[in-house]
Amino acid sequence: MKSELHRVKAERIERSIQKLNNADYEITIEACMLAGTHWFNLARHQMAIGDLERDVMHAEFIDGIQRVQISVLAPALLPALDEIEGYRTGFVRGDLEGGEKIAARCRDLLDVIRNAALHCELPKGK
Amino acid sequence: MKIEAHIDKFKRLDELLARLDPQGDFEIWYWTILNAGTAIINAALHVTGLTREDNSFASQIPNIYSVAGPDGTRHLEYVFGVDILHAGMPKIEGRLPPAIATAFSEMELIEEFRDPCIREDRPITPDIIRSCSSAYAKCVAAAKSVVRI
Numbered sequence: 001m002k003s004e005l006h007r008v009k010a011e012r013i014e015r016s017i018q019k020l021n022n023a024d025y026e027i028t029i030e031a032c033m034l035a036g037t038h039w040f041n042l043a044r045h046q047m048a049i050g051d052l053e054r055d056v057m058h059a060e061f062i063d064g065i066q067r068v069q070i071s072v073l074a075p076a077l078l079p080a081l082d083e084i085e086g087y088r089t090g091f092v093r094g095d096l097e098g099g100e101k102i103a104a105r106c107r108d109l110l111d112v113i114r115n116a117a118l119h120c121e122l123p124k125g126k
Numbered sequence: 127m128k129i130e131a132h133i134d135k136f137k138r139l140d141e142l143l144a145r146l147d148p149q150g151d152f153e154i155w156y157w158t159i160l161n162a163g164t165a166i167i168n169a170a171l172h173v174t175g176l177t178r179e180d181n182s183f184a185s186q187i188p189n190i191y192s193v194a195g196p197d198g199t200r201h202l203e204y205v206f207g208v209d210i211l212h213a214g215m216p217k218i219e220g221r222l223p224p225a226i227a228t229a230f231s232e233m234e235l236i237e238e239f240r241d242p243c244i245r246e247d248r249p250i251t252p253d254i255i256r257s258c259s260s261a262y263a264k265c266v267a268a269a270k271s272v273v274r275i
Binding site for chain 1: 127128131134135138139142145146150151153154155157158161183184185186192200209211241244245246247
């Protein structure tokens with residue numbers, strides 16, 4: 001998908017997130033993952049990392065080389081998205097206590113991801 | 127998860143749908159029916175004994191689950207025959223009872239829209255919303271006939 005469409009999708013999902021309370025923690029976590037993944041794909045386009053014909057569905061599964069490249073150019077991006085992905089097992093597909101606090105945390109992480117995606121650029125010299 | 131936990135999750139997710147606009151909030155609305163449908167199907171599978179209720183939680187990788195150790199801390203393990211992640215993942219061996227088969231096939235209809243409409247840029251149309259909404263209603267009715275809530 002083209003990078004501008006990732007931005008449109010991410011912003012649409014973010015508008016919907018405003019309708020959710022932290023008590024809706026499963027879907028808040030999922031929505032932050034979905035919007036965050038669109039921002040992540042936009043960032044890959046900006047940095048020209050990986051096969052841009054194929055979008056990444058789960059950032060946790062990208063290869064080690066891309067992880068290093070992204071960590072150099074946008075250090076905050078992957079840790080934030082990985083953290084959101086990491087909450088899905090226990091709070092979306094599990095029933096751990098404290099989902100509301102995790103939902104609030106995911107909203108903050110989405111801010112980090114968006115900010116990183118909007119400020120990353122090609123490696124110097126490329 | 128335990129049956130009661132699946133049912134509780136289903137009820138909360140199903141109630142959330144009333145606050146969402148299927149067109150304007152399509153991505154979140156769709157993801158909510160996906161999660162709600164999976165929750166009620168898991169409850170139904172446990173009730174029928176096709177899978178067992180357990181304190182393990184599905185990861186993103188088939189058959190890898192988060193399991194609590196003796197001190198309560200969680201780690202990943204291979205586990206078989208517990209919660210499904212999606213309809214058909216992991217695959218359930220053997221012939222499915224009609225109500226479960228119906229719930230699965232309706233969820234599969236919903237899943238067809240997942241990548242095109244959420245991850246990609248297929249336009250959201252009233253027809254797509256009607257298809258998902260109808261499949262969700264049929265899936266829930268079939269699963270509820272087993273769970274009896």
